Amino acid sequence: MENKTQMTMMIGVIVVLVLALFFSLGQKQIIVSNGDQVHKVSVSGSAQKDAMPDKAVLRLTVQNEGKDPKLVQSQNSETMNTVIAALKTAGVKDKEIETSGYNLYPIQDYDPTTQRMINRGYRLQNTMVVTTTNIDKVGYLLQIGVSNGINSVDSLTFSLSDEKEKQVKAELIADASRQAKDKAESLAENVGASLGKVLFVTESSYMPGIYYAERAMLTKADVGGMAPSPQINPQQVTVQLIVNVDYSLD
Template sequence: MPTALRSRFLVSALSGAVVTGFLMAQATGLQAQQMPIERSITVSATGTAEAEPDSARITSGVTTEAKTAREALTGNSETMSKVISELKAKGINPKDIQTAAFNVEPVMDYSKDGQPPQLRGYRVTNQVVVYVRVLDKLGEVLDEIVSAGANQIQGLSFVVSKEDTLKDDARKEAIANALRRAKLLAAAAGAEVGNVLQISEETQATGPVTYAPRLAKAEMSVPIEAGTSTLEARVTVTWALK
């Protein structure tokens, strides 16, 4: 094929490709304009359910100070061993007693006149978490812990063992609340709620926690009221609008 003819053929082919591409782009743009945009509404809501705790967790510990780290460790270990032995004697299963923290640190005296701090001794802290499965024994267990030598009660939390199942009522209430709000908002905008497009649930730790200060040896069983726990479920739901 002559060079001039070949050039005219290439130009014609390229021009045809450009026109074809332009027409396809126009068709795609027209199709996008004709496709309706799906309207939707997204609402978040919560639901609650009441449940009675059936167990508890106690975080307690022993803190000991002495001139040397060895003396502090020995004294702390003796006291903590007594605490654990008393708990087992009280019927607490060994698997329900777990060491939560152990720490050895120097105790310094800081002078106000700008002098370097002086080492006064050492402090050893040993903490355990005790799972009490029978709430009727909770007061006795607290009394036993303190009587055995524990000088710290860092926390007490009540537990609902079947929380996830009992929370189902809260989930149903959350969905119902979300739907009610969605219908209200849609009606105000002149629309109707259609099919569900997406549902998600926010999960979070629940349960009341009460903190207690350092305790002295008790003369009677510690009074404890478990009360009720509020289980909360939060959902986010997206509906199509009609």
């Protein structure tokens, strides 16, 4: 009998706690500061804009194989230096070229007769990243790279430069903030209050990069020496931004 009474009391306590939580969630959120209650309203505003990319990032690789690792390295370096020199002649600056990967490893095959791995040579992959804001020359830069020894175009990504992204975000922040304030004023009016000062504000944005090309293996034979420049037409980038604002209610 005593156990049943205790169980009933526990159930009652749980029910009270659940009801208290339910009603607290339905109440207006408040912030307590210096002992005074400050009623607030939390709103969000969103905005988005399509913008044409003004920056391209090319990942280009020189890959070669051979029996002698030193010779493989020497041949690879010679080819890569030729590519870099050609890109600079085309107007690419030193700061726009950087090495992103250098991987030399043995090429091994399994011999079922001896049940051992046999080393049949070495492969070297030397990858560089080229960044340019001259979108109109992307096709030409690919043409130069491949014609001078690039045999793997790993990726081509379009995005906004820091300057243009900052400009677009400034416009979106203004639009999203205006939308958030309109919502807050409407809510305040409907509950018989007036909108006070901003208590808290956050901003978040999303801008996906556009990948034009996946990894492709190319050789000089594929393009027949100096290939014609490929047609590169990047799509617009959609920038999305959300502003969250807390206003006090007077």
